[in-house]
Amino acid sequence: MRATVLVRPKTGILDPQGQAVTSSLRKLGFDVGEARVGRLIDLNVDATAPDAARAEVERMCERLLANPLVESYEIELGEGS
Protein backbone atom coordinates (compact mmCIF):
# COMPACT_ATOMS: atom_id res chain seq x y z
CA MET A 1 0.00 0.00 0.00
CA ARG A 2 1.17 3.52 -0.78
CA ALA A 3 1.52 6.03 2.03
CA THR A 4 2.34 9.71 2.02
CA VAL A 5 3.56 11.34 5.22
CA LEU A 6 3.32 15.10 5.63
CA VAL A 7 5.53 16.47 8.39
CA ARG A 8 4.93 20.04 9.53
CA PRO A 9 6.45 22.34 12.12
CA LYS A 10 3.95 22.55 14.97
CA THR A 11 1.98 25.74 15.48
CA GLY A 12 3.97 28.18 17.55
CA ILE A 13 7.32 26.62 16.65
CA LEU A 14 9.62 29.10 14.95
CA ASP A 15 9.89 28.20 11.27
CA PRO A 16 12.67 30.31 9.74
CA GLN A 17 12.32 28.55 6.37
CA GLY A 18 8.64 29.47 6.27
CA GLN A 19 9.48 33.06 7.18
CA ALA A 20 12.04 33.27 4.38
CA VAL A 21 9.53 31.87 1.89
CA THR A 22 6.84 34.27 3.10
CA SER A 23 9.06 37.30 2.71
CA SER A 24 10.30 36.18 -0.74
CA LEU A 25 6.74 35.67 -1.97
CA ARG A 26 5.76 39.11 -0.71
CA LYS A 27 8.78 40.66 -2.43
CA LEU A 28 7.55 39.04 -5.64
CA GLY A 29 4.26 40.83 -5.19
CA PHE A 30 2.18 37.91 -3.93
CA ASP A 31 -0.31 38.80 -1.25
CA VAL A 32 0.24 35.86 1.12
CA GLY A 33 -0.21 35.20 4.80
CA GLU A 34 2.27 33.08 6.69
CA ALA A 35 3.96 30.25 4.76
CA ARG A 36 5.14 27.18 6.68
CA VAL A 37 7.66 24.72 5.26
CA GLY A 38 7.44 21.02 6.09
CA ARG A 39 8.49 17.77 4.49
CA LEU A 40 6.78 15.11 2.38
CA ILE A 41 7.76 11.43 2.47
CA ASP A 42 6.33 8.88 0.01
CA LEU A 43 6.47 5.27 1.12
CA ASN A 44 5.36 1.80 0.08
CA VAL A 45 4.42 -0.48 2.94
CA ASP A 46 3.83 -4.22 2.77
CA ALA A 47 0.58 -4.12 4.72
CA THR A 48 -2.49 -4.26 2.50
CA ALA A 49 -5.14 -3.51 5.13
CA PRO A 50 -5.45 0.27 5.68
CA ASP A 51 -5.56 -0.02 9.48
CA ALA A 52 -2.41 -2.12 9.60
CA ALA A 53 -0.66 0.16 7.10
CA ARG A 54 -1.59 3.26 9.06
CA ALA A 55 -0.40 1.73 12.33
CA GLU A 56 2.90 0.77 10.71
CA VAL A 57 3.47 4.27 9.28
CA GLU A 58 2.54 5.84 12.62
CA ARG A 59 5.29 3.81 14.26
CA MET A 60 7.70 5.07 11.59
CA CYS A 61 6.65 8.66 12.31
CA GLU A 62 7.06 8.31 16.06
CA ARG A 63 10.45 6.63 15.83
CA LEU A 64 12.12 8.45 12.94
CA LEU A 65 10.16 10.49 10.43
CA ALA A 66 9.00 13.25 12.78
CA ASN A 67 10.24 14.72 16.03
CA PRO A 68 7.03 14.96 18.05
CA LEU A 69 8.48 17.79 20.16
CA VAL A 70 8.37 20.23 17.28
CA GLU A 71 6.65 18.48 14.36
CA SER A 72 3.21 17.14 13.66
CA TYR A 73 2.49 14.56 10.97
CA GLU A 74 -0.37 13.48 8.80
CA ILE A 75 -0.65 10.15 6.97
CA GLU A 76 -2.48 9.67 3.68
CA LEU A 77 -2.97 6.15 2.38
CA GLY A 78 -3.48 5.25 -1.29
CA GLU A 79 -3.97 2.15 -3.40
CA GLY A 80 -1.21 0.47 -5.39
CA SER A 81 2.51 0.72 -4.97
Added chain:
Amino acid sequence: MTTLAPRVAVVVFPGSQDDRDAAWALGALGAEPVFVWHAEAELPDVGAVVLPGGFSYGDYLRAGAIARFAPAMDAVRRFADDGGPVFGICNGFQILCEAGLLPGVLRPNETLSFVCRDVRVQVEHAAAPFTSRCEQGQELTIPVKHGEGAYYAPPEVLVRLEANEQILLRYAPDDNPNGSMADIAGVRNAAGNVLGLMPHPEHAVDPLLGSADGGLILASLVDAARDRVFAASV
Protein backbone atom coordinates in the same frame (compact mmCIF):
# COMPACT_ATOMS: atom_id res chain seq x y z
CA MET B 1 46.60 1.60 30.64
CA THR B 2 47.39 4.00 33.41
CA THR B 3 44.94 6.06 35.36
CA LEU B 4 47.13 9.06 34.57
CA ALA B 5 46.01 9.08 30.95
CA PRO B 6 42.39 7.90 31.09
CA ARG B 7 40.94 6.50 27.91
CA VAL B 8 38.14 8.57 26.39
CA ALA B 9 36.05 7.22 23.52
CA VAL B 10 35.37 9.44 20.50
CA VAL B 11 32.50 7.95 18.52
CA VAL B 12 32.92 8.28 14.76
CA PHE B 13 29.81 8.39 12.58
CA PRO B 14 29.80 8.59 8.78
CA GLY B 15 29.95 12.35 8.32
CA SER B 16 31.62 13.13 11.64
CA GLN B 17 34.01 15.99 11.07
CA ASP B 18 35.55 17.02 14.35
CA ASP B 19 36.40 13.55 15.63
CA ARG B 20 40.11 14.02 15.03
CA ASP B 21 40.16 17.52 16.51
CA ALA B 22 38.36 16.20 19.60
CA ALA B 23 40.86 13.34 19.89
CA TRP B 24 43.79 15.72 19.45
CA ALA B 25 42.46 18.08 22.12
CA LEU B 26 41.77 15.22 24.55
CA GLY B 27 45.29 13.91 23.97
CA ALA B 28 46.78 17.36 24.55
CA LEU B 29 44.85 17.57 27.82
CA GLY B 30 46.17 14.30 29.17
CA ALA B 31 43.70 11.67 27.99
CA GLU B 32 44.21 8.73 25.66
CA PRO B 33 41.56 9.10 22.96
CA VAL B 34 40.09 5.93 21.44
CA PHE B 35 38.07 6.09 18.22
CA VAL B 36 34.91 3.98 18.22
CA TRP B 37 33.20 3.33 14.88
CA HIS B 38 29.44 3.88 14.95
CA ALA B 39 28.76 0.26 13.97
CA GLU B 40 30.47 -1.08 17.09
CA ALA B 41 27.98 -2.60 19.54
CA GLU B 42 30.25 -2.20 22.56
CA LEU B 43 32.43 0.56 23.91
CA PRO B 44 35.99 -0.28 24.92
CA ASP B 45 36.92 0.24 28.55
CA VAL B 46 36.84 4.04 28.82
CA GLY B 47 36.26 6.69 31.45
CA ALA B 48 34.21 9.05 29.29
CA VAL B 49 32.59 9.31 25.85
CA VAL B 50 32.63 12.20 23.37
CA LEU B 51 30.18 12.46 20.49
CA PRO B 52 31.94 14.82 18.08
CA GLY B 53 30.67 17.51 15.76
CA GLY B 54 30.02 17.15 12.06
CA PHE B 55 27.15 16.08 9.86
CA SER B 56 26.44 12.46 10.73
CA TYR B 57 24.52 10.73 7.95
CA GLY B 58 24.53 14.04 6.07
CA ASP B 59 22.09 15.53 8.60
CA TYR B 60 19.39 13.86 6.48
CA LEU B 61 15.82 14.18 7.78
CA ARG B 62 16.88 16.11 10.90
CA ALA B 63 20.34 16.57 12.40
CA GLY B 64 21.08 13.57 14.59
CA ALA B 65 17.85 11.74 13.70
CA ILE B 66 19.54 8.80 11.97
CA ALA B 67 22.74 8.64 14.02
CA ARG B 68 20.76 7.92 17.17
CA PHE B 69 20.01 4.43 15.82
CA ALA B 70 23.68 3.51 15.34
CA PRO B 71 24.67 0.41 17.34
CA ALA B 72 27.30 2.44 19.20
CA MET B 73 24.52 4.66 20.56
CA ASP B 74 23.00 1.70 22.44
CA ALA B 75 26.38 1.23 24.10
CA VAL B 76 26.60 4.98 24.83
CA ARG B 77 23.15 4.84 26.43
CA ARG B 78 24.21 1.94 28.68
CA PHE B 79 27.38 3.84 29.60
CA ALA B 80 25.33 6.94 30.47
CA ASP B 81 22.80 4.88 32.46
CA ASP B 82 25.74 3.57 34.45
CA GLY B 83 26.73 7.13 35.34
CA GLY B 84 29.53 7.50 32.80
CA PRO B 85 30.18 11.03 31.55
CA VAL B 86 28.97 11.58 27.97
CA PHE B 87 29.72 14.83 26.16
CA GLY B 88 28.04 15.68 22.84
CA ILE B 89 29.51 18.59 20.91
CA CYS B 90 27.36 20.31 18.25
CA ASN B 91 26.17 17.38 16.11
CA GLY B 92 26.79 15.24 19.18
CA PHE B 93 24.36 17.49 21.09
CA GLN B 94 21.81 17.06 18.29
CA ILE B 95 22.24 13.28 18.44
CA LEU B 96 21.81 13.18 22.25
CA CYS B 97 18.56 15.15 21.94
CA GLU B 98 17.19 12.95 19.17
CA ALA B 99 18.16 9.89 21.21
CA GLY B 100 16.24 11.20 24.21
CA LEU B 101 19.37 11.24 26.38
CA LEU B 102 18.86 14.99 26.66
CA PRO B 103 15.58 16.91 26.65
CA GLY B 104 14.65 19.27 23.83
CA VAL B 105 15.82 19.58 20.25
CA LEU B 106 18.08 21.79 18.12
CA ARG B 107 16.16 23.73 15.46
CA PRO B 108 17.45 25.57 12.39
CA ASN B 109 19.11 28.87 13.30
CA GLU B 110 16.68 31.77 13.53
CA THR B 111 18.53 33.57 10.73
CA LEU B 112 18.76 30.45 8.54
CA SER B 113 22.46 31.30 8.14
CA PHE B 114 25.21 28.90 8.99
CA VAL B 115 27.07 30.66 11.77
CA CYS B 116 30.82 30.21 12.24
CA ARG B 117 32.50 32.51 14.74
CA ASP B 118 33.69 32.89 18.31
CA VAL B 119 30.94 33.33 20.88
CA ARG B 120 31.07 34.20 24.55
CA VAL B 121 29.40 31.70 26.86
CA GLN B 122 28.86 31.90 30.59
CA VAL B 123 29.33 29.02 32.98
CA GLU B 124 26.11 28.79 34.99
CA HIS B 125 27.32 26.09 37.35
CA ALA B 126 30.83 24.90 38.06
CA ALA B 127 30.68 21.19 38.78
CA ALA B 128 32.04 17.83 37.71
CA PRO B 129 32.12 16.27 35.22
CA PHE B 130 32.08 19.12 32.68
CA THR B 131 32.84 22.45 34.35
CA SER B 132 34.82 21.54 37.47
CA ARG B 133 37.79 23.55 36.17
CA CYS B 134 35.65 26.66 35.63
CA GLU B 135 34.23 29.16 38.03
CA GLN B 136 30.56 29.95 38.27
CA GLY B 137 29.84 32.99 36.12
CA GLN B 138 33.09 32.65 34.21
CA GLU B 139 32.92 33.82 30.61
CA LEU B 140 34.52 31.54 28.01
CA THR B 141 35.26 32.33 24.37
CA ILE B 142 34.61 29.28 22.22
CA PRO B 143 33.71 29.05 18.50
CA VAL B 144 30.40 27.83 17.12
CA LYS B 145 29.83 26.51 13.60
CA HIS B 146 26.37 25.22 12.90
CA GLY B 147 23.19 25.69 10.92
CA GLU B 148 20.86 24.02 13.41
CA GLY B 149 21.70 25.23 16.89
CA ALA B 150 18.59 26.95 18.19
CA TYR B 151 17.74 25.00 21.32
CA TYR B 152 14.04 24.44 21.85
CA ALA B 153 12.19 22.75 24.70
CA PRO B 154 8.51 23.05 25.58
CA PRO B 155 7.88 25.76 28.22
CA GLU B 156 7.20 23.27 31.03
CA VAL B 157 10.46 21.46 30.26
CA LEU B 158 12.35 24.75 30.26
CA VAL B 159 11.03 25.53 33.73
CA ARG B 160 12.27 22.15 34.93
CA LEU B 161 15.68 22.68 33.32
CA GLU B 162 16.08 25.99 35.15
CA ALA B 163 14.90 24.54 38.48
CA ASN B 164 17.19 21.50 38.23
CA GLU B 165 20.20 23.61 37.22
CA GLN B 166 20.46 21.67 33.97
CA ILE B 167 21.34 24.71 31.87
CA LEU B 168 25.09 24.52 32.28
CA LEU B 169 26.25 27.12 29.76
CA ARG B 170 24.50 30.13 28.26
CA TYR B 171 25.49 32.47 25.48
CA ALA B 172 26.26 35.96 26.74
CA PRO B 173 22.95 37.85 26.42
CA ASP B 174 24.19 39.93 23.48
CA ASP B 175 25.93 37.02 21.78
CA ASN B 176 23.25 34.41 21.09
CA PRO B 177 24.21 33.22 17.58
CA ASN B 178 21.16 31.17 16.66
CA GLY B 179 17.99 32.21 18.49
CA SER B 180 18.36 29.53 21.14
CA MET B 181 15.71 29.69 23.90
CA ALA B 182 16.90 31.36 27.10
CA ASP B 183 20.32 31.81 25.42
CA ILE B 184 20.99 28.10 26.03
CA ALA B 185 24.35 26.88 24.74
CA GLY B 186 24.66 23.69 26.77
CA VAL B 187 22.23 21.42 28.61
CA ARG B 188 22.87 18.47 30.89
CA ASN B 189 20.54 15.64 31.85
CA ALA B 190 18.86 15.45 35.25
CA ALA B 191 21.54 13.12 36.59
CA GLY B 192 24.20 15.57 35.45
CA ASN B 193 26.45 13.10 33.61
CA VAL B 194 25.35 13.85 30.02
CA LEU B 195 26.05 17.24 28.44
CA GLY B 196 25.27 18.64 25.02
CA LEU B 197 27.00 21.85 23.91
CA MET B 198 26.76 23.71 20.60
CA PRO B 199 30.11 25.59 20.82
CA HIS B 200 33.23 23.56 20.04
CA PRO B 201 35.66 23.45 22.98
CA GLU B 202 38.00 21.20 20.98
CA HIS B 203 38.67 24.14 18.64
CA ALA B 204 39.69 26.37 21.55
CA VAL B 205 42.41 24.56 23.44
CA ASP B 206 45.42 26.69 22.54
CA PRO B 207 45.96 30.47 22.46
CA LEU B 208 47.24 30.01 18.90
CA LEU B 209 43.70 29.00 17.93
CA GLY B 210 42.34 32.25 19.36
CA SER B 211 41.32 30.89 22.74
CA ALA B 212 42.24 28.15 25.16
CA ASP B 213 38.98 28.42 27.09
CA GLY B 214 37.55 25.22 25.63
CA GLY B 215 40.37 23.38 27.33
CA LEU B 216 38.74 24.08 30.69
CA ILE B 217 35.68 22.07 29.71
CA LEU B 218 37.57 19.22 28.10
CA ALA B 219 40.09 19.09 30.96
CA SER B 220 37.17 18.86 33.39
CA LEU B 221 35.93 15.88 31.39
CA VAL B 222 39.38 14.29 31.42
CA ASP B 223 39.47 14.73 35.23
CA ALA B 224 36.10 12.98 35.48
CA ALA B 225 37.28 10.19 33.17
CA ARG B 226 40.38 9.72 35.32
CA ASP B 227 38.24 9.56 38.47
CA ARG B 228 35.95 6.98 36.90
CA VAL B 229 38.80 4.80 35.66
CA PHE B 230 40.48 5.03 39.06
CA ALA B 231 37.25 4.18 40.92
CA ALA B 232 36.81 1.11 38.72
CA SER B 233 40.34 -0.07 39.45
CA VAL B 234 40.08 -0.13 43.25
